Amino acid sequence: MSKVQYLSQEGFDKLEAELKDLKTRGRKEIAEDIAEARAKGDLSENAEYDAAKEAQGHLEDRITKLEDALANARVLDANELDLSQVRILTTVTILNKKVGKEMKYTLVSPNEADFAAGKISVESPIGKALIGKAIGETVHVDVPAGKLELEILDIQV
CATH class of the missing domain: 3.10.50.30 (Transcription elongation factor, GreA/GreB, C-terminal domain)
Structure with missing residues (x-):
């Protein structure tokens, strides 16, 4: 279980906006990059595909961290x-x-x-x-x- 993180309303809103952006625009862009790299043929020797999959992993990791931070956040006045x-x-x-x-x-x-x-x-x-x-x-x-x-x-x- 993650520890409680105290945030200002501004900080909470900023993290929420980043999460929304990553889940919409970020995931869409990564999916397009993967599809484009996949279209170039043999995946075993496709550096663009490997890079896109690695970027997808980083994106999903950041999304998970943001979701966790927001779930454990307490907004202080x-x-x-x-x-x-x-x-x-x-x-x-x-x-x-x-x-x-x-x-x-x-x-x-x-x-x-x-x-x-x-x-x-x-x-x-x-x-x-x-x-x-x-x-x-x-x-x-x-x-x-x-x-x-x-x-x-x-x-x-």
Whole structure:
């Protein structure tokens, strides 16, 4: 059994749209690719057919993962979150004490993570360190670039 995954409504809708697209357009395109490759003759030496079948396997795997994620998803209303501690879907302002730079991140499920958009996974090293902490607390995080010292300045929705 998969574990429950907490998502924002936006994240849930995005996964649902991707699943619908893969089941319709994606499957249709793969079926066309397979049919086209099959029409080229001997399947035992047909690299296009092998590639299309492999792509079909990847597509079906992604569909299964999305179905599982959606079946185990719980949509959270960000407006009902307790802001006394850092939690999933909260936006936290932190100060990187090493470089004196403020950063703002929203903690999200791994499926919604998008570092460029300021959304970090609760399963990332920084996310794990921040969860459950309150304003004023300092956390130490080991990341590939070294050790970070982060002070929590604010928690918002």
